[in-house]
Structure formats: C-alpha cells, structure tokens
Amino acid sequence: MKADVLSVEGKKLREIELPKQFEAEVDKGVVKRAVLAIQSNARQPQGTMPRAGRENTAKYRGRRSLPMTERGINVGRARLPRLNNRRGRLQGMVAGIPRAVGGPRAHPPKAEANKKQKINRKEKRAAVDAGIAATAVSELVGKRHVLDKEAKLPFVVEKEIEGIEKTKELRKALNALKVLEDVQNAKEKARRRAGKGKKRGRKKKQKISVLIVTGKRASVFRAARNLPGVEVCVARNLNAELLAPGCEPGRLVVWSEDAIKEIGAVGKGGERK
Secondary structure (H helix, E strand, O other): EEEEEEEEOOEEEEEEEHHHHHHHHHHHHHHHHHHHHHHOHHHOOOOOOOOOOOOOOOEOOOOOOOOOOOOOOOOOOOOOOOOOOOOOOOHEEEEOOOOOOOOOOOOOOOOOOOOOOOOOHHHHHHHHHHHHHHHHHOHHHHHOOOOOOOOOOOOEEEEHHHHHOOOHHHHHHHHHHOOOHHHHHHHHHEEEEEEEEHHHHHOEEEOOOOEEEEOOOOHHHHHOOOOOOOEEEEEEHHOHHHHHHHHOOOOOOOHHHHHHHHHHHHOOOOOOO
C-alpha cells in the first residue's frame, strides 16, 4: 500500500510505501475492548469513609436480662440501635443505620473495589493496528469527521510539519491539507456540560478533531494547544483510545513522514512501549 507525501503547502512531493499496519483488519470488537481497558485503568478510586454515619454510641442490646433502660427488646419500641444518654437507652434516638437521620448509606461505593480491566498484549497490539488501518478508510473517517470529497487518505506530510511553532502557521498548514474544516466544526460543537461536572474542572465537552502523529516530541505540540479538538502524539505512544475515541475507529489523522518510519520500525520487530 502506497501513499503520497505532501508538503505543508499541500503539494505532492513523492510517494512512499506504508507499513503493514495500514493493511490490518479493522476489528471493531478488539478496538472496543482495548479502549475500555484503557479507560478503566484511568479511573480514580472513589468511595466513602468506612465508618461514615456510624461515629456514635448507638448500639442494640437484645438481652432480656438487662435493665429496661439498657435493653432494646420488650420495651414497647422498635428493636433498633439507639444512642446512649443520661436517661438510658429507652430514651435514645435511633442512629447508625441507613434509615436513621445522619446514618450511613446502604450500599456506598467502595474505594477498594477493583474495576480495572485487563487485556492481552497481542490483543492490544491488534487494536492499535486496527486503529491505524481505519485511518486510511474513507468510509470510516467520513462517519465521524468532516472530510473533503477529494481527500486521499492517509494524510502523510513531510517532516517540516513537526517544526511548526505558531498556531497560525499550523492552521495554515491544516487548511492546505483540507482538514481545517473539521477543526472549525469541532470548535463550533463545544458545549456546556450538564450536571455537577461543571464544578469539577469539566465545564464543557469538546468534540474530537484531527490527531497529528509525529516521530518525536517537537514544537508542533505547543502550536496545536490552542486548536480545539486537535491532539498531538508521538508515534511510539499511540494507543487504541487516541485512534478510536469513543470505541469507534476511523479518526482523522495527519502523519508526519518520520512517524510513518517509526511505525514501520515497530512492524519489523521493533519494540512498542
């Protein structure tokens, strides 16, 4: 499988052979499994204090041999744990149970619960390969992105795109590659989040747009920060969630020429971290 190498001005420079990952089978089931595994491992443990709602003197004592003021049985009241006070248990308020005021929750979330999902190494690699292959399929990319009718996937750009330092220069390059329309579409679809998440650093929801993949960390990382929905990643750090956000393969990706070489090295037996 071959692809055209474009300049940052959008002109064809030469043609290169793509790595074997671009010819892999697009298995949506494997991709979904890998994305959910990544998301489950990124969750922060959440739970309540184990003694919440039970920090009191409430007890239930059911022995009939106890004095009436100390027992909770055969005294004409519900058999429930009650607070100690000077007038005895008979006059105490019910506490320490879910139905009582200030009591604990019945089944609260537990921080020690293990909700992490595991995935085999070969499955994880197959998911990444499937995500890479999906970036070259116009039908899949066109379902979730604004794609030019004359666009020829995948977009492979010369090494100079990694050296772009200014956001306006990157916008100009994306416009020449005919993908800026998707970035603008993502900007317009930013929306205010519903619910309490607005108070927790997640005020708005942002649509995903172009992913720029480079051979190494470069100045384009800073240039892309102010473009809504645009993400930049080094080729060796690619994962299923970046290539298929929302478990749906077919992301619009701009590959640098060095990134293609890096992926090709992995396909020939190199190590992927």
